[in-house]
Amino acid sequence: MKKLLIALLLLITAAACKTIQYVPIKGDTVVEYRDTTIWKDSLIYTPVEVVKEVVPQMDTLNMETSLASATAYVDTTTNTLKGSIKNKKGITEQIKWREKIVYRDSLVTQEVPVEVQVTKEVKTHFWYEKILWVLSLLAGVMIGRKIYPIVKKWLL
Numbered sequence: 001m002k003k004l005l006i007a008l009l010l011l012i013t014a015a016a017c018k019t020i021q022y023v024p025i026k027g028d029t030v031v032e033y034r035d036t037t038i039w040k041d042s043l044i045y046t047p048v049e050v051v052k053e054v055v056p057q058m059d060t061l062n063m064e065t066s067l068a069s070a071t072a073y074v075d076t077t078t079n080t081l082k083g084s085i086k087n088k089k090g091i092t093e094q095i096k097w098r099e100k101i102v103y104r105d106s107l108v109t110q111e112v113p114v115e116v117q118v119t120k121e122v123k124t125h126f127w128y129e130k131i132l133w134v135l136s137l138l139a140g141v142m143i144g145r146k147i148y149p150i151v152k153k154w155l156l
Contacts, residue, residue, distance in 0.1 A: 036101045 049065040061072040061083075072083030 038099045038101065039096055040099060041096055 047066065049067075051063050051065060053061060053063055055061050058074060058076070061070075063070045063072075067089070068085055068087050070083060070085040072081060074080075075082050
């Protein structure tokens, strides 16, 4: 039992001593896109326009910009300055636009083939090695024929 346990431990140790082998993962990577639509309001800026006019003392002053028109005059009966201002067109439109933001939850992996030069080692055996193998095989057979009767007597 002890010899079997030692042999098993030696076998496990011999099998554990090898290089790291990476296992290729097959299948596609699933990518989930989560999008969000955001509505944004805008601010409408009116252009700044400055208009200055000078008129005689008892005349009516009419001033105009791209968005409004104004009138001013002197009322001689009450000794007051009177006037009015009107917008040409009202700004009633509220401008909205949307922004779509897309978030990626996972990455897509793509395999890109890369050419790598591999040097292939070719093992060649010389002619005398083959002769030595044959001689070793014959010597093993001869030794086995001598040992077999001894082992047979020992086991029986």
